[in-house]
Structures are given as C-alpha cells and as structure tokens.
Amino acid sequence: MSGIIGLIGERNAGQKLYAALYALQHRGQDAAGILSYNFSRAQFHLEKDYGLVGDVFKPHRLARLKGSMALGHTRYSLSDGTDQGELQPLVLSYPYGIGMVHDGNVTNYDEIVDFLTHSKHRRPFGFNDLELLLHLTADGLAAGNPAGDLVHNLAVAVRQVQRRARGAYSVVAMLADRGLFAFCDPHGIRPLLIGRKRRENGQTSYCFASEEQAFFGLGFEYWRDMAPGEFAFVDRELHFHASVLEQTASHPCMFEWIYLAGPETQWHGRSVYEVRLRLGELLGRLCQARGFDVDVVAPVPDTSRPAACRLAEVLQVPYREVLIKNRYVQRSFIERQAELRRAIVGLKLAPVVSEIRGRSILLVDDSVVRGTTANRIVALLRQAGAGKIYFASTSPPVRHACFYGIDFPREQELLGNGRTEAQMQEALGVDGLVFLPQEQLFDALGVPSLCMACVSGNYPVPVDADDFLGSRRFQADAPAAGDDADSADSNPSQPPASGADAA
Ligand code: SF4
Numbered sequence: 001m002s003g004i005i006g007l008i009g010e011r012n013a014g015q016k017l018y019a020a021l022y023a024l025q026h027r028g029q030d031a032a033g034i035l036s037y038n039f040s041r042a043q044f045h046l047e048k049d050y051g052l053v054g055d056v057f058k059p060h061r062l063a064r065l066k067g068s069m070a071l072g073h074t075r076y077s078l079s080d081g082t083d084q085g086e087l088q089p090l091v092l093s094y095p096y097g098i099g100m101v102h103d104g105n106v107t108n109y110d111e112i113v114d115f116l117t118h119s120k121h122r123r124p125f126g127f128n129d130l131e132l133l134l135h136l137t138a139d140g141l142a143a144g145n146p147a148g149d150l151v152h153n154l155a156v157a158v159r160q161v162q163r164r165a166r167g168a169y170s171v172v173a174m175l176a177d178r179g180l181f182a183f184c185d186p187h188g189i190r191p192l193l194i195g196r197k198r199r200e201n202g203q204t205s206y207c208f209a210s211e212e213q214a215f216f217g218l219g220f221e222y223w224r225d226m227a228p229g230e231f232a233f234v235d236r237e238l239h240f241h242a243s244v245l246e247q248t249a250s251h252p253c254m255f256e257w258i259y260l261a262g263p264e265t266q267w268h269g270r271s272v273y274e275v276r277l278r279l280g281e282l283l284g285r286l287c288q289a290r291g292f293d294v295d296v297v298a299p300v301p302d303t304s305r306p307a308a309c310r311l312a313e314v315l316q317v318p319y320r321e322v323l324i325k326n327r328y329v330q331r332s333f334i335e336r337q338a339e340l341r342r343a344i345v346g347l348k349l350a351p352v353v354s355e356i357r358g359r360s361i362l363l364v365d366d367s368v369v370r371g372t373t374a375n376r377i378v379a380l381l382r383q384a385g386a387g388k389i390y391f392a393s394t395s396p397p398v399r400h401a402c403f404y405g406i407d408f409p410r411e412q413e414l415l416g417n418g419r420t421e422a423q424m425q426e427a428l429g430v431d432g433l434v435f436l437p438q439e440q441l442f443d444a445l446g447v448p449s450l451c452m453a454c455v456s457g458n459y460p461v462p463v464d465a466d467d468f469l470g471s472r473r474f475q476a477d478a479p480a481a482g483d484d485a486d487s488a489d490s491n492p493s494q495p496p497a498s499g500a501d502a503a
Pocket of ligand 1 (some may be wrong): 189256401455
C-alpha cells in the first residue's frame with residue numbers, strides 16, 4: 001500500500017501536492033517524493049527521500065518543484081531496501097520523458113524482468129516493481145508511430161502493460177510536454193479516484209489520488225473512481241480522454257474499507273466511515289449473542305474507533321479510550337534497526353490505567369494478522385489490572401497471505417493460519433474472541449465482488465507463493481553464489497539472508 005497522487009492544470013502543482021500528501025501519509029510513512037514538470041521550461045524537478053512528508057520537503061526543496069503538472073508518493077515498503085533509487089517517483093528519459101508512481105504489487109516480477117532483459121534489451125536498475133511498469137509503458141510507447149495519435153499510442157502501450165503485468169497496481173504518470181495519465185490493473189484491486197476543479201477561465205484541472213481527502217485541501221471535488229482496467233489521459237490543454245482497456249471482474253481490496261483507507265474517503269460509492277459503523281453494529285449483535293459480560297467497549301486506536309462507537313451503542317455500555325496512541329512515534333528509517341524498532345514499538349500504545357483497573361473490557365480492532373500487536377495490548381491491559389478481556393475483530397480471521405501490496409506475504413506468520421478460533425483465543429490469552437464472518441462482511445460492504453483472498457484463499461489473480469517469495473526482488477540483499485567470496489565482510493558461518501528475512 002502506498003499513497004499516490006497526480007495533478008495537472010494548477011500553478012505550482014508540486015508545492016500543492018506537498019500539502020495533499022499529508023492527507024495520504026497514513027498509506028505510507030517510509031518515504032515521500034514529488035516530481036513536477038514545468039511546461040514553459042520543459043524541465044522535470046524531482047525531490048524524494050526517506051522519512052515523513054514533513055521531514056522530506058524542506059522549503060528549499062519545495063521551491064525547486066516548479067510547474068503545473070506533478071506526481072506525488074508516500075511509500076509503504078514491502079522490503080527493507082535503503083537505496084534512494086528505489087523511491088518513487090521514477091523517471092525515464094526515453095521516449096518523451098516519463099515519470100511514474102504506483103500503489104500495489106506486481107506478482108510476476110521475475111517473468112517481466114526476463115522479458116525486458118532478453119526480449120527488449122532493457123535492464124531494470126533496482127528491485128522496484130514500478131520500474132517494470134515504467135519500462136513496459138516506455139517500450140510500448142517507443143513502438144508506436146511517432147506521427148500517429150498520441151492518445152492512441154499511449155492506450156496501446158498501457159494495454160500491453162495490463163496484459164503482461166499481473167497483480168495489483170494503480171498508476172499515475174506524466175509524459176513530458178504532453179500531459180498526465182493514469183491506469184489500473186484489470187481487477188481494480190487498489191483504489192484510484194479522480195477529482196476535478198473548474199477554473200475561472202472555464203477549463204478544468206484534474207487530479208488522480210488514492211483517496212478522496214487528498215482533493216479537499218486542493219479545492220478539488222471528487223468526480224468518480226477509476227474503473228478496473230481503465231486508462232485516462234489529460235493533455236496539456238486539459239482535455240480529458242478515458243477508456244477501459246482490459247477489464248475482468250472487479251475485485252477491490254476489502255481491507256481498504258476495514259483498515260487501509262482513511263475514514264474520510266469513499267470507494268465504489270461506499271463511505272469508509274459508514275462501512276466501519278455498520279461493521280461495529282454487526283459485531284455488536286454477535287457479542288450480544290455470545291453474552292459477553294462487558295463494562296466498557298474500547299477501540300484499538302485509531303482505525304476501529306467508528307466500529308467501537310457503534311458497537312458500544314448496540315451493547316448499551318460505555319465507550320472508553322483505554323489505550324492512547326503516541327502520535328509522535330512513527331515508522332521511520334531509523335526503525336530499520338531491530339533493537340530500536342522494538343523499543344519504539346513498545347512506546348506506541350500506552351494504557352489509561354484508571355479506565356482499565358477492575359473492568360471487563362471489550363477491545364475492538366480492525367483485524368488480527370500476526371497477533372503480535374494484540375498480544376502486546378492484552379499484556380498491557382492485564383498489567384494495568386483489567387478484569388476480563390474480550391476481543392472483537394471487524395474482519396474475519398486472516399488465514400492467507402496477501403500478494404497484492406499489503407505486508408503479509410507469508411502465510412505461516414499469520415495467527416489465523418492453521419488455527420481454529422478457539423486456538424486463536426488461547427494464543428491471544430483473551431476471555432472471548434469474536435470475528436465478523438465473511439458473509440456478513442460481504443453484505444455490509446455491499447460491493448458486488450471483492451478481493452477477500454486473505455480470508456477466503458480465493459485469489460482473483462493466482463499467485464504461486466514459492467515463486468513469489470523466491471523472486472529476485474526478495475533475494476536482493478542475499479549475496480549471490482561466488483559474490484564477495486574473498487571479502488573481509490563475508491562470514492562463512494552466517495547463511496545468506498533468506499527471502500523471509502530480507503523482506
Ligand atoms: S488479499 Fe486481502 S489485503 Fe490483499 S488485496 Fe486481497 S483483500 Fe486486500
């Protein structure tokens with residue numbers, strides 16, 4: 001998951017995206033980047049670095065982001081790479097000059113690298129799947145007739161990308177001197193929304209973004225979602241062109257409503273906040289049926305707050321905050337050091353002892369993935385003197401890996417993998433555990449078809465887990481056979497990092 005945005009038709013578009021990226025910070029805290037394009041000088045300007053949006057863009061960096069077209073990215077990393085070349089946006093000079101950002105994950109990474117290397121004589125520089133999408137787009141565009149229609153050439157290039165690249169990807173990109181374009185994978189797994197703003201001269205500026213709240217600060221209004229398989233292009237005269245190129249059944253990620261997206265946004269006509277209220281209501285009825293003896297209902301901050309509020313109303317017991325999230329502890333580059341990371345994670349949630357001592361507490365969370373956070377919270381509450389502790393999850397048990405851009409690609413690490421709910425309750429050390437069943441979640445979302453692969457095991461885009469985890473991308477940090485054999489740094493007693501350790 002990452003936050004992506006693209007804007008055309010606004011003065012100082014790059015600087016405006018700086019503000020909009022704050023609205024997408026929750027989708028990625030590892031790094032941030034902005035690429036702007038100045039039509040009058042025919043110049044790109046690129047600024048990107050590790051860190052939060054507010055840390056990366058100092059005034060001198062913002063001042064360089066000139067032009068009326070720009071792309072922005074907040075990065076959520078699936079690997080521990082520390083190479084600046086891996087950060088987005090990426091730029092390729094030929095053909096035209098293309099800049100690109102994406103959200104998602106390409107699942108046939110090695111296959112595309114082999115295709116690019118052997119059939120197209122293009123060598124990807126790093127281990128970033130965006131680079132593959134960028135090269136595939138560039139290759140398709142370079143093959144088009146330069147005297148032909150650019151929109152047609154671009155659509156043909158994007159269709160080739162959609163046919164060759166499997167997985168989940170929403171992409172926003174720019175073509176130097178020409179305009180801004182966007183496309184989605186044929187299943188529409190990750191969100192991409194279109195916003196627009198009427199200008200005083202009668203023209204319309206356009207913005208593509210992962211979530212609706214990115215439009216608010218820009219003065220844009222939500223127009224519509226990008227459809228699965230859709231391609232859209234806004235030329236430099238601000239004419240909008242769009243068509244659906246490759247579409248199969250739509251499979252938006254159900255976790256966007258449960259956990260990933262901000263509550264202010266909507267997708268497929270469903271408000272995230274309203275969905276979370278509804279999930280709380282359904283969960284409340286299940287807790288009632290189980291006869292949980294509860295003094296207070298409390299959210300695990302922050303995502304589950306609307307669900308916990310509604311659940312408390314259903315049970316007619318007080319809603320309380322028993323855990324306070326430290327807003328200043330953020331995932332950051334320094335947390336890549338394991339010892340520091342452990343220390344910092346321990347500071348993230350603090351118990352409100354006065355609200356906990358002697359009370360039976362029903363904790364509401366959005367999901368239980370590995371169970372590490374839930375375990376830590378239960379230990380905190382026990383230490384603070386809680387009576388009984390019940391746990392309610394708005395998602396069904398997560399039993400299967402996600403290969404589409406969310407950070408749990410290894411099934412064996414999941415608490416729900418191979419465990420019954422009773423065994424999960426025991427592993428968490430709680431007095432009662434309830435999950436919203438898959439059918440109720442599906443009904444509550446009200447979207448005709450969804451990706452629910454991590455709970456159902458039915459993957460809309462089939463993936464071989466061994467191939468995926470064995471891909472060169474996940475092996476990037478492991479020394480290849482023969483490499484550094486004589487190096488003073490090599491330690492024969494240490495095996496190379498496994499894929500699991502490297503990612
Ligand atoms: S597997 Fe789960 S988290 Fe991944 S895209 Fe599908 S629903 Fe979302």
